[in-house]
Amino acid sequence: MTTPPEVQLHESQKSQYRAMLAVALDEARMGHAEGGIPVGAALFTQDGKLISRGHNRRVQEDDPSVHGETDAFRRAGRQTSYRDLIMVTTLAPCWYCSGLVRQFRIGTLVVGESRNFQGGLDWLREHGIRVVDLDSQECVDLLTGYIEEHPEVWNEDIGELPESWPES
Numbered sequence: 603m604t605t606p607p608e609v610q611l612h613e614s615q616k617s618q619y620r621a622m623l624a625v626a627l628d629e630a631r632m633g634h635a636e637g638g639i640p641v642g643a644a645l646f647t648q649d650g651k652l653i654s655r656g657h658n659r660r661v662q663e664d665d666p667s668v669h670g671e672t673d674a675f676r677r678a679g680r681q682t683s684y685r686d687l688i689m690v691t692t693l694a695p696c697w698y699c700s701g702l703v704r705q706f707r708i709g710t711l712v713v714g715e716s717r718n719f720q721g722g723l724d725w726l727r728e729h730g731i732r733v734v735d736l737d738s739q740e741c742v743d744l745l746t747g748y749i750e751e752h753p754e755v756w757n758e759d760i761g762e763l764p765e766s767w768p769e770s
């Protein structure tokens with residue numbers, strides 16, 4: 603299956619998505635200030651109404667299941683449909699969170715960056731999720747700094763522990 607082309611955006615939509623990303627980035631910074639992994643996320647309606655926001659709390663709560671996306675998702679409570687919602691996250695989602703996006707058929711996924719981690723972006727595109735990558739330097743820099751300081755926590759978060767995984 604070939605990957606659909608990148609979504610082309612009008613400037614006005616791009617600036618709306620950037621404003622949404624600013625909320626996720628704010629969450630990422632809050633997480634960082636708490637001593638955690640700086641990944642944040644938020645859920646919005648199409649017209650820009652904030653439903654929920656959250657950040658990775660692996661370190662803070664000793665809970666590997668609390669990623670930025672899952673935190674925002676759980677704080678949104680029950681929603682009848684996710685098709686018209688926008689999940690915004692500072693980093694491309696891991697397999698776990700990509701599964702969440704697909705399982706609940708979240709219509710649009712906006713990511714701050716996919717340079718530090720590509721996650722499931724291609725897989726989501728192949729399955730009809732509208733994926734927008736804003737390639738934000740701020741998001742890249744925040745996480746790059748963290749990975750340099752805490753490579754072991756980062757590897758734990760993405761499930762890449764060299765000693766426990768066979769070479770591919």
Ligand SMILES: [Zn+2]
Binds near residue numbers: 669671695696697699
């Ligand atoms: Zn995740």
